[in-house]
Amino acid sequence: MAITAGGSLNSVPAAQKQTLNSNYIDFTSDATAGWAQQYLPDLMEKEAEVFGPRTISGFLSKIGAEEAMTSDRVIWSEQGRLHSSYKGNVSSATNGANPGTGVSNIAQVTIESDIDETSGFTANNHGIRVNDTVIVANSDGVFKCLVSVVADAVIDVLPYSASALSANTASKGTTILVYGSEYGKGQSYVTAAGTTNTTDQRGANEPDFKTFVNKPIIMKDYYEVSGSDTSRIGWVEITGEEGQSGYLWYLKAEADTRARFNDYLEMAMLEGEFAATSSEVQGSTILPGSTTNAADDAGTEGLFAAIESRGNETSGVTGVNAATDLAEFDAILAEFDKQGAIEENMLFVNRATSLAFDDMLASMNSYGAGGTSYGVFENDEDMALNLGFSGFRRGSYDFYKSDFRYLNDKATRGGINDAAGSAAIRGVIIPAGTSTVYDQQLGKNLKRPFLHVRYRASQTDDRRMKTWTTGSVGAATSALDAMQIHFLSERCLVTQGANNFMLMK
Numbered sequence: 001m002a003i004t005a006g007g008s009l010n011s012v013p014a015a016q017k018q019t020l021n022s023n024y025i026d027f028t029s030d031a032t033a034g035w036a037q038q039y040l041p042d043l044m045e046k047e048a049e050v051f052g053p054r055t056i057s058g059f060l061s062k063i064g065a066e067e068a069m070t071s072d073r074v075i076w077s078e079q080g081r082l083h084s085s086y087k088g089n090v091s092s093a094t095n096g097a098n099p100g101t102g103v104s105n106i107a108q109v110t111i112e113s114d115i116d117e118t119s120g121f122t123a124n125n126h127g128i129r130v131n132d133t134v135i136v137a138n139s140d141g142v143f144k145c146l147v148s149v150v151a152d153a154v155i156d157v158l159p160y161s162a163s164a165l166s167a168n169t170a171s172k173g174t175t176i177l178v179y180g181s182e183y184g185k186g187q188s189y190v191t192a193a194g195t196t197n198t199t200d201q202r203g204a205n206e207p208d209f210k211t212f213v214n215k216p217i218i219m220k221d222y223y224e225v226s227g228s229d230t231s232r233i234g235w236v237e238i239t240g241e242e243g244q245s246g247y248l249w250y251l252k253a254e255a256d257t258r259a260r261f262n263d264y265l266e267m268a269m270l271e272g273e274f275a276a277t278s279s280e281v282q283g284s285t286i287l288p289g290s291t292t293n294a295a296d297d298a299g300t301e302g303l304f305a306a307i308e309s310r311g312n313e314t315s316g317v318t319g320v321n322a323a324t325d326l327a328e329f330d331a332i333l334a335e336f337d338k339q340g341a342i343e344e345n346m347l348f349v350n351r352a353t354s355l356a357f358d359d360m361l362a363s364m365n366s367y368g369a370g371g372t373s374y375g376v377f378e379n380d381e382d383m384a385l386n387l388g389f390s391g392f393r394r395g396s397y398d399f400y401k402s403d404f405r406y407l408n409d410k411a412t413r414g415g416i417n418d419a420a421g422s423a424a425i426r427g428v429i430i431p432a433g434t435s436t437v438y439d440q441q442l443g444k445n446l447k448r449p450f451l452h453v454r455y456r457a458s459q460t461d462d463r464r465m466k467t468w469t470t471g472s473v474g475a476a477t478s479a480l481d482a483m484q485i486h487f488l489s490e491r492c493l494v495t496q497g498a499n500n501f502m503l504m505k
Contacts, residue, residue, distance in 0.1 A: 055263055056263050056409060057263050058266075059266060060453060060493075063432070065452040066452065066453045066454075066455060068454070068456075068457035068464070069455065069456060069457070070458055072216075073215050074214050074494060076211070077209045077211045078212065078497060081114075081208070083178065084128060084205070085175065085176070085177045085178070086114055086126055086128070086175070086177075087113045087114070087117065087174065087176070088109055088110045088112040088113075088123075088153075088172065089168060089170060089173055090107050090108070090167055090169070091110045091154065091167070092167055106156055107136070108154055108155070108156055109156075109157055109176060110154050111123045111153045111154075111155065111176065114126075116499075117172070118210075123152075123153035124152045127178070127205040128150060128155055128176070128178055129147065130147055130150055131182060131183050132146075132178050132180070133145070133178070133179055134146075134147060134157060134177060134178050135176070135177045135179055136165065137175045138173050139168065140166045140168055144159070144161070145159050145160065145165075146160065146182060155176075214300060214493065214494060215300055216300065216455070216456055216491050216492040217272065217299070217491070217492065218489075218490045219264060219489050220486070220487065220488050221264070221487045222257075222484055223254045223257040223258075223485045224483070224484045224485075225250040225253070225254070225482060225483050226481060227482060228481075230250055254485055257485070258485075258487065261489075265465070266406075267406070267412070268300070269302050269453060270302050270303045270304060272299060272302035272492075272493070273300075273301060273302060274298070274300070281298045300492045301493070302493055303428070304503065306495035306498045307428070307495070307501045308503060311498040311500075312335050312339075312499070312501065313503045313504075314502060314505070315422065315504075326360060326363075326364070326394075329360065332429070332502055336397065336502075339500050340431070340497060340499065341396070342431040342432070343397060343398060344397075344398045345399050345429050345432060346400050346402065346432055347399050347400065347429055348402050348404040348427055348430065349401065349403065349404055349407070349426060349428075350404060350408050350417065350426050351403065351408050352426065353504060354401060357389065357401055362389075389401065390402075400432075404428070413425065422505065424505060426504045428501065428503055428504065430450065430501055450496050450500070450501075452494050453491055453494070454491060463490040464491070465487070466486075467486065467487055469483060469485050469486070471483045471484050
């Protein structure tokens with residue numbers, strides 16, 4: 001079934017600062033409709049709200065918070081994993097240093113990355129020590145081993161079983177997990193041969209953490225109307241999201257500019273990204289000078305960029321949608337199990353994904369295929385059939401589903417998704433609750449929502465949402481025969497624990 005969208009829609013704001021001629025009834029060009037006609041037309045003065053609620057802001061206010069900041073950057077740190085787990089390869093199955101036990105199946109394992117393959121990880125700085133007991137697992141099997149020698153990124157392991165490890169040189173095809181240690185009576189931190197390991201004697205493991213940086217961006221907009229136009233009465237009774245009403249058109253234009261700017265504040269926090277070092281933006285006039293620190297460069301890290309960089313992405317097993325059947329959703333749960341395993345999560349999805357979730361949950365009921373029992377499964381012939389779900393529990397996780405207007409509206413991400421193909425964003429899964437992080441400015445641990453907006457503010461200037469009026473109309477501040485209403489904000493988004501987020505494409 002093909003659907004044809006309506007035409008002749010006033011869907012794009014005009015760039016003029018006054019009411020357009022095309023918005024008035026023409027009483028001159030058509031003699032039958034103009035002043036030559038003696039009958040007064042029936043004017044419907046009230047402006048029709050054909051697009052419903054036009055604003056998309058509110059997403060961040062539902063799940064986040066706002067805090068003031070006084071610096072050019074915001075820096076926060078997040079805990080690392082507690083256990084030592086790495087990826088590497090079995091570089092040799094027989095060439096390990098013989099500890100003097102007469103055993104020949106000694107393997108050399110090369111550490112290549114940590115378990116998350118974190119960028120910037122240095123293999124030589126792993127935390128595996130002599131006499132640690134490790135699990136070495138790859139396509140050849142699972143082996144429990146004792147570490148006998150540590151030489152930078154290469155460790156010698158002795159299998160506890162009689163089976164020898166095979167050389168498996170696939171890059172990062174082997175996982176190494178430290179699960180304990182074993183020492184002989186009276187033995188100190190030495191090699192299995194009983195001599196001190198002078199090759200690479202490692203000390204105590206230190207807690208690991210990761211530091212992240214974001215920077216605020218300055219956003220501006222303004223509306224201008226001449227002094228003469230402020231007194232012109234229109235024939236259309238205006239209406240809008242900001243509560244404006246009456247027949248003064250500039251009131252609507254100013255309020256629409258304000259509402260659009262409020263949407264920009266949220267859209268920038270969702271879509272923002274840092275400019276690449278070689279991008280043209282880095283050489284533009286918005287930068288005070290050349291710099292090598294990304295936090296001082298152009299751009300800011302929005303929600304989608306943070307998840308793409310530090311979080312998880314899914315396109316579903318079929319590559320079409322991440323909610324077409326329960327098996328695909330269980331793959332999402334399996335990934336969450338590897339991360340923070342946060343129990344409560346919010347699903348903000350577009351229409352297609354929302355319906356896919358409803359169909360997936362309904363199919364769990366044996367009568368769902370016939371459309372006889374959705375929702376609370378208590379429908380009857382005298383009530384409206386409930387064909388939707390607002391939440392569900394799977395395993396140990398609770399999910400609460402909500403439509404994300406920003407992903408549906410044709411004038412925002414809805415239109416972009418139509419053209420983006422496989423890169424389209426269908427939804428986002430965000431953990432509910434708070435996270436404990438160390439604030440380097442305050443010097444202590446704080447509990448904050450996983451998402452919160454930082455805006456610049458001081459006792460002198462609050463730049464969360466700054467508005468001021470200039471000109472000679474109203475409160476006169478200059479000789480300009482006009483009223484200019486200015487909007488400004490300086491803010492950034494802090495995405496904590498992005499490894500617990502899921503971007504659905």
